[in-house]
Amino acid sequence: MSCSPPPPILRLHPPSSISSFSSPRRPHLSPRTCPWRLAAAREMPWPHVLTVAGSDSSAGAGIQADVKACAALGAYCSSVITAVTAQNTAGVQGVHLVPEELIREQLQSVLSDMSVDVVKTGMLPSAGIIKILCESLQKFSVKALVVDPVMVSTSGDSLSDPSTLTYYRDELFAMADIVTPNVKEASKLLGGVSLHTIADMRDAAESIYKFGPRYVLVKGGDMPDSSEAIDVFYDGKEFVEFRGHRIKTHNTHGTGCTLASSIAAELAKGSSMLNAVQVAKNFVESALHHSKDLVIGNGPQGPFDHLFRLKCPPYNIGSERRFNPDSLFLYAVTDSRMNKRWGHSIEDAVKAAIEGGATIVQLREKDIESRAFLEAAKACMDICRSSGVPLLINDRVDIALACNADGVHVGQSDISAREVRELLGPGKIIGVSCKTPAQAEQAWRDGADYLGCGGVFPTTTKANNPTLGFEGLKAVCLASKLPVVAIGGINATNAGSVMELGVPNLKGVAVVSALFDRECVSTETRNLRSILTSVRCLA
Ligand SMILES: Cc1ncc(COP(=O)(O)OP(=O)(O)O)c(N)n1
Ligand SMILES: Cc1nc(C(=O)O)sc1CCOP(=O)(O)O
Ligand SMILES: [Mg+2]
DSSP states (O other): OOSSOOOOOOOOOOOOOSGGGOOTTSOOOOOOOOHHHHHHHHHOOOOEEEEEEEEETTSSSHHHHHHHHHHHHTOEEEEEEEEEEEEETTEEEEEEEOOHHHHHHHHHHHHHHSOOOEEEEOOOOSHHHHHHHHHHHHHSOOSEEEEOOOOBOTTSOBOSOTTHHHHIIIIIGGGOSEEOOBHHHHHHHTTSOOOOSHHHHHHHHHHHHTTSOSEEEEEOTTOSSOSEEEEEEEOSSOEEEEEEEOOOOSOOTTHHHHHHHHHHHHHHHTOOHHHHHHHHHHHHHHHHHHTTTOOOSSSSSOOOOTTGGGGSSOOOGGGOOOOOGGGGSEEEEOOHHHHHHTTOOHHHHHHHHHHHTOSEEEEOOSSSOHHHHHHHHHHHHHHHHHHTOOEEEESOHHHHHHHTOSEEEEOTTSSOHHHHHHHHOTTSEEEEEESSHHHHHHHHHTTOSEEEEEOSSOOSSSTTOOOOHHHHHHHHHHTOSSOEEEESSOOTTTHHHHHTTOOTTEEEEEESHHHHSSSOHHHHHHHHHHHHHHHHHHO
16 A cells, blocks of 8 residues: 555664662662673663562562562562561461571672662561661662561561661661551651551651652551552652552452562563552552452461462463553554545555554554454554554454454543553553543553543544643643643644644654545655654754
């Protein structure tokens, strides 16, 4: 369907690295010098979390939970063991501390050899161990430090010496990117204050922030009388409340370790802190939900299944790809009625859009039978994969799963992004249509990767679609930290003015009729791309 010889397609750069997590408080070491290793690291930047924590013989919490959570979320997890505990679903029967010199050696072994992105701490049972860890972190630079101040087990057994309190507060917190106490730990850290309400949790987060971490998350899972599990996040200026469903289950052993190591895994993969916390919360909630009837052990508090997703097909951890917001630049959304009108097959239309420089494609096929849709989707996946362009499916999670698409786009009357995330897993792209700041906030909480906002202009492609104009678009963009793509009535005449709005998270335009209700899809796409590129060059 090429109408003229196409110029080469520009490739977008992969998502930026996690350098934004380098704590200004930690000195950076000069890069290690082995040349073959540096080259290899550049080719295969494997997200790597080092957990410094205690072993739990029942494998529900501690090192074992951290390794499983990281594996489930696609990060490599190395471990420095600080203590060996004898415990089961009834409680902790014994604790034996690993000699401090061996802890120092473990840290040296891992940090001097491997490229660790994020260090996560769990059980640090003595002041001496915290001191050794701080010294190692000063010697070896990592990109983020997640501190879960484990002091008491969920069964109520003490896991650290009281003298550690001072070292946590005065030494380790100042190096931390995030500290994640539960209400009992927050109370201990603050000299025994009682925490009963969200307002108390906010006050505690503010007080802990003063010890020096960049972010604080006070976890409210233990707060009684609430149908929700509410965690309070504080960045030194604003509070965010993370609300999750309280799952009715006894299998909650290890939730704190898992949340913190999941945050670490997401940071290692390049997430922002807020997004890492949201993904981690969703992951723990899903794991609890899938394990609520699991029976392992005879005690009152059982473990849960971190690898529950292996039972939810298709789950292809190795092929997960991070979403690059720049791919929203020129978003081609197909329409089978338009294709029919011009005698184009879906595959031809997609091929032509990619030839013209579309940076992401969505199959929006409203009146096609499922079997034909799936066949076309599979063929389009091949086309998109070979060009490095992500392919999303509109509305139909079943089709997306069946063709292993890169993601799904849903609107306000479709199934929620949270449910789509449950079905697709963390590696897929989820877009949500939003017309208001409240919808944008909800989409972010549900784990969306980007927002589609419109109609910017009137459109005849989608019936009864309200027009928001530039003001509505800006309001949604400003209300969210997620990348946004504008949609609705966008064409070669007005696309420039949309991008000239200059809102930082407005990453591109999504277009249906101005690309597909045309005879030559590749020419129209190329023309639009060059308009967008010239606006970007001027910005
Ligand atoms: C990029 C993008 N933005 C918005 C929409 C609209 O989705 P929705 O509101 O679910 O409407 P339908 O497309 O399903 O009619 C979209 N598809 N893509
Ligand atoms: C699919 C869709 N969603 C919209 C929204 O406002 O969410 S507007 C729209 C149709 C966009 O088609 P065209 O580019 O032909 O105007
Ligand atoms: Mg929809």
